[in-house]
Amino acid sequence: MPQPAPPRLTIALNVAGRPVLVVGLGPVGRRKAASLAEAGALVSGIDPRDDPAFVAELAGIPLARRWIEPYRAERLDAEAWALVALCAPEEVNRIAAAEAQNRGLWVATASEPERSDWILxxxxxxxxxxxxxxxxxxxxxxxxxxxxxxxxxxxIQPWNDWIAAAGRLRAEARATIADPAQRRAWVASLASEPRLEQVRNQGVSVVEAQAREELRRLRGPLLNRDPLGESASFPP
CATH class of the missing domain: 3.30.160 (Double Stranded RNA Binding Domain)
Structure with missing residues (x-):
């Protein structure tokens, strides 16, 4: 019996400024192109259609290049593509996937996701x-x-803005709490159940102010010593 494929690794990928090719600019291809462009990728597209209705559908998607032609393998060599998204008819995707993967390119194929190297x-x-x-x-x-x-x-909407607040507090803790173990414990408290319940019941601004007061109290005894032995407080 064939073994099931291992679960995919979910990562956040920085594609800003990186060239990405989308083959097929139908509804699925346009959604992928728009998402990739929003993340800062330099998206190029291949699609043979060029009628006014189709061009109107592309409005708002900042394509770096658009090739108005059927897919052909030479386009895979036109750029050092970071990613390739295949959103054309199934028979085109199958051919393009094989050709792209033979070139060592990472492919997402809409019609056969099990053959994909990446999935959005x-x-x-x-x-x-x-x-x-x-x-x-x-x-x-x-x-x-x-x-x-x-x-x-x-x-999880009640905690949406707590994500940004916790990020600010974590940065302040690094400048406030000298002891690494104490710092890790305090930062972990920002995600504790009691703290999350506080955020839900009292709001982000109130809890952030309370947490900042905790940091102010912690700052007092935790002073850095400079090489001359004089104490210098952490930055406010």
Missing amino acids: PARQRLGNSRATLALSTEGAGPALAAALVRRAAEA
């Missing part, structure tokens, strides 16, 4: 932070993943 999960930005909630079904149900990630984002 459903995503939802959280509050005013840079945090993103992501959910992948590894290609088994993209629409379901999108629906579930929206529901999950709604469920």
Whole structure:
């Protein structure tokens, strides 16, 4: 019996400024192109269509290049592609996937996700932070993943802005608490159940102010000593 494939590793990938190729600019291809462009990728697309209705559908997607032609393997050699997304008809995707993977390129193929090297999960930005909630079904149900990630984002909405606040407090703790073990314990407290309940009941601004007061009290006895033996407090 064939062994099941191991679960995929979920990572956050920096594609800013990196060239990405999307083959097929139908609805799925446009969604992938838009997501990749939003992340800062330099997205190029291949699609033979050029009628006015189709061009209108591309409006708002900042394509670095658009080749108005059927897929051909030479385009795989046109750039040192960081990623390739295949969103064309299945027979085209199958050929392109083999040719791209033979070149060592990382491929996502919409029609055969099990052959993909990478999969773009459903995503939802959280509050005013840079945090993103992501959910992948590894290609088994993209629409379901999108629906579930929206529901999950709604469920954790009370803590969305706490993500950014906790990031600020963590940075301040590094400049305030000299002892590494004490610092780790205090930073961990920002994610404790009592703290999260405080955020839910009292709001982010109140809890952030309380946490900052805790840091102010911790600052007093935790002074750095300079080489001359004179004490110097941590930056405020």
